[in-house]
Amino acid sequence: MFRRIEAVADEIGFFFDGRPLRAMQGETVATALLASGVGVFRSSVVSGAPRAPLCLMGVCFDCLVEIDGVENRQSCLVEIREGMDVRSQNRARQLKQGTISCR
Amino acid sequence: MPVKQMTAAADLADRYDIVVIGAGPAGMAAATEAASHDVRVLLCDENPAPGGQIYRAITRNRPVAFKLLGASYAEGLPLVQRFLDCRADYAAGATVWSLQGAHPESEPEIGLTLGGSARRIRAGRVILATGATERPMPVPGWTLPGVMMAGAAQIALKSASAVPQGRIVLAGCGPLLYLLANQLSDAGAHIVALLDTSDRRQRWAAIQHLPSFAASPYLRKGLSLLVSAYRRIKVIGGVQDIAVSGQDRAEKVRFSTRKKQHVIEADTVLLHQGVIPAINLTSAAGCELVWDDAQHCFRPVVDGVGRTSVPGIICAGDGAGIGGARHAAVAGRIAAMTATTDLRIGTDPDCARQLSALQRRARYLLRGRRFLDLLYHPAPQFRAPRDPDTIVCRCEEIRAGTLRQAVGLGVPGPNQLKTFLRCGMGPCQGRMCAPTVTEIMAEMQGKSPAEVGTYRLRAPVKPLRLAELAAMPHTPAAIQAVAGHAPSDFQPNRKESP
Ligand code: FES
Numbered sequence: 001m002f003r004r005i006e007a008v009a010d011e012i013g014f015f016f017d018g019r020p021l022r023a024m025q026g027e028t029v030a031t032a033l034l035a036s037g038v039g040v041f042r043s044s045v046v047s048g049a050p051r052a053p054l055c056l057m058g059v060c061f062d063c064l065v066e067i068d069g070v071e072n073r074q075s076c077l078v079e080i081r082e083g084m085d086v087r088s089q090n091r092a093r094q095l096k097q098g099t100i101s102c103r
Numbered sequence: 104m105p106v107k108q109m110t111a112a113a114d115l116a117d118r119y120d121i122v123v124i125g126a127g128p129a130g131m132a133a134a135t136e137a138a139s140h141d142v143r144v145l146l147c148d149e150n151p152a153p154g155g156q157i158y159r160a161i162t163r164n165r166p167v168a169f170k171l172l173g174a175s176y177a178e179g180l181p182l183v184q185r186f187l188d189c190r191a192d193y194a195a196g197a198t199v200w201s202l203q204g205a206h207p208e209s210e211p212e213i214g215l216t217l218g219g220s221a222r223r224i225r226a227g228r229v230i231l232a233t234g235a236t237e238r239p240m241p242v243p244g245w246t247l248p249g250v251m252m253a254g255a256a257q258i259a260l261k262s263a264s265a266v267p268q269g270r271i272v273l274a275g276c277g278p279l280l281y282l283l284a285n286q287l288s289d290a291g292a293h294i295v296a297l298l299d300t301s302d303r304r305q306r307w308a309a310i311q312h313l314p315s316f317a318a319s320p321y322l323r324k325g326l327s328l329l330v331s332a333y334r335r336i337k338v339i340g341g342v343q344d345i346a347v348s349g350q351d352r353a354e355k356v357r358f359s360t361r362k363k364q365h366v367i368e369a370d371t372v373l374l375h376q377g378v379i380p381a382i383n384l385t386s387a388a389g390c391e392l393v394w395d396d397a398q399h400c401f402r403p404v405v406d407g408v409g410r411t412s413v414p415g416i417i418c419a420g421d422g423a424g425i426g427g428a429r430h431a432a433v434a435g436r437i438a439a440m441t442a443t444t445d446l447r448i449g450t451d452p453d454c455a456r457q458l459s460a461l462q463r464r465a466r467y468l469l470r471g472r473r474f475l476d477l478l479y480h481p482a483p484q485f486r487a488p489r490d491p492d493t494i495v496c497r498c499e500e501i502r503a504g505t506l507r508q509a510v511g512l513g514v515p516g517p518n519q520l521k522t523f524l525r526c527g528m529g530p531c532q533g534r535m536c537a538p539t540v541t542e543i544m545a546e547m548q549g550k551s552p553a554e555v556g557t558y559r560l561r562a563p564v565k566p567l568r569l570a571e572l573a574a575m576p577h578t579p580a581a582i583q584a585v586a587g588h589a590p591s592d593f594q595p596n597r598k599e600s601p
Pocket of ligand 1: 030059062
């Protein structure tokens with residue numbers, strides 16, 4: 001977990017697992033979560049072990065979260081936006097009911 | 104005229120003269136140079152803002168972090184400014200997932216995702232400026248939250264003015280580790296120890312290159328980094344192994360030096376074993392790779408001006424071999440001049456003279472590299488983990504012991520190992536395990552990494568959503584192929600009028 005070394009000029013609000021948190025305009029979802037004290041982003045696909053970002057540069061895929069309903073997004077590459085709904089991911093992605101429809 | 108910020112795939116042109124991939128020093132310099140000729144240029148980059156990792160978030164106003172990051176960070180400002188002032192299209196937040204070289208009948212083509220939809224774009228030339236990634240450092244417990252690569256901590260500092268809370272242990276080798284240690288302590292972070300894993304035997308190999316390092320621009324900076332780190336941080340040298348443990352996150356670091364075993368408590372552990380070229384896209388495009396023994400990594404084969412083995416694809420900067428930010432900026436310009444000359448649009452009679460001046464400058468900036476490469480050559484136990492429980496493939500959670508078993512059974516190469524065990528088949532597509540897999544095989548089979556090779560990669564090199572693919576514009580031929588009738592009576596994207 002991280003702390004800021006300078007005052008955040010333009011703060012914005014977002015949600016993590018329904019909890020309201022604050023972020024710095026222009027940063028990524030990953031650093032916004034780390035600086036808000038979020039220590040675990042997801043649980044691993046195979047064993048369910050807790051995971052958090054390793055590289056912060058788009059390489060490791062350990063920062064995957066659900067953002068505004070879209071799963072498996074690399075939070076270290078997505079810029080945080082006001083009101084974003086971010087959710088932790090549990091193991092492998094589930095097929096949501098109603099995601100696939102055949103007509 | 105400033106760059107044109109592109110936010111949707113649909114707004115991009117079908118074809119550009121030059122497409123640059125990556126907005127680090129090489130990519131920005133390439134795009135700026137190319138745009139100064141009369142050509143259409145597109146620069147696509149994964150990050151939300153220009154600068155790459157080295158100049159990450161340099162355009163944002165955070166006075167405290169900026170001051171702390173020092174002069175070498177500020178060096179990026181004019182480069183970024185010139186890029187932002189140039190006449191190129193700039194797609195930030197774009198993911199490039201495929202790349203094809205030129206064929207007799209067709210030009211190079213890239214596949215990318217921007218703003219939620221995918222698109223294919225043709226290019227006269229493609230300049231790959233994909234930069235470097237950190238070499239993985241698989242140690243027991245490195246999947247625990249609280250363990251990060253050193254580069255990640257530096258990115259958090261640059262882009263979010265954030266430093267790890269609590270007790271920090273830095274472990275590994277290379278100049279970046281000392282740079283980060285200094286920056287974090289300047290920022291008031293609590294560093295418990297820096298565990299230096301440098302292989303002392305390497306000193307002899309490095310020493311013969313000392314004269315060229317002494318004459319290089321890196322000597323003074325390197326020395327001052329070391330001195331200031333030793334002055335205020337507890338540096339422990341000769342560290343031979345490291346293991347992180349904890350319940351649900353990092354709590355303890357165990358390590359041994361020649362004399363004894365140690366345990367220290369830590370909340371954050373930052374690992375580093377140097378950087379290597381990011382070659383996923385290069386490799387998927389079919390560019391020939393070569394093993395670089397001094398830098399201990401694969402890199403693309405390039406000629407003196409950056410052309411790869413695949414027609415139409417040029418590679419510049421750290422992605423073509425580690426040379427550092429200043430070198431990358433010069434290499435980017437060289438690549439752009441190569442591209443315009445190849446396309447016969449560089450009509451400047453002065454071009455040849457400029458090019459040779461740039462090449463001289465590039466060679467100068469590579470001075471001293473060999474010394475650093477050899478001195479900080481990662482120790483074997485951190486390249487091919489000996490402890491069988493150490494996870495090598497983080498995505499599929501494949502451990503060193505399982506890999507060694509499969510290699511022992513006679514699995515011939517990395518690609519077969521992949522099919523056999525699924526290592527390298529997770530979302531990172533082998534980015535985190537490829538170097539380790541090669542090292543383990545080389546060690547066990549008594550071969551050189553060059554002989555073992557690395558994963559063969561295929562597009563898409565980044566996961567792609569079905570919805571993004573579905574949003575691709577459909578060519579008439581594609582519609583005919585799928586729907587069995589001409590496009591005129593089938594328009595999947597047409598909105599029904601009410
Ligand atoms: S933290 Fe590694 S990909 Fe995001």
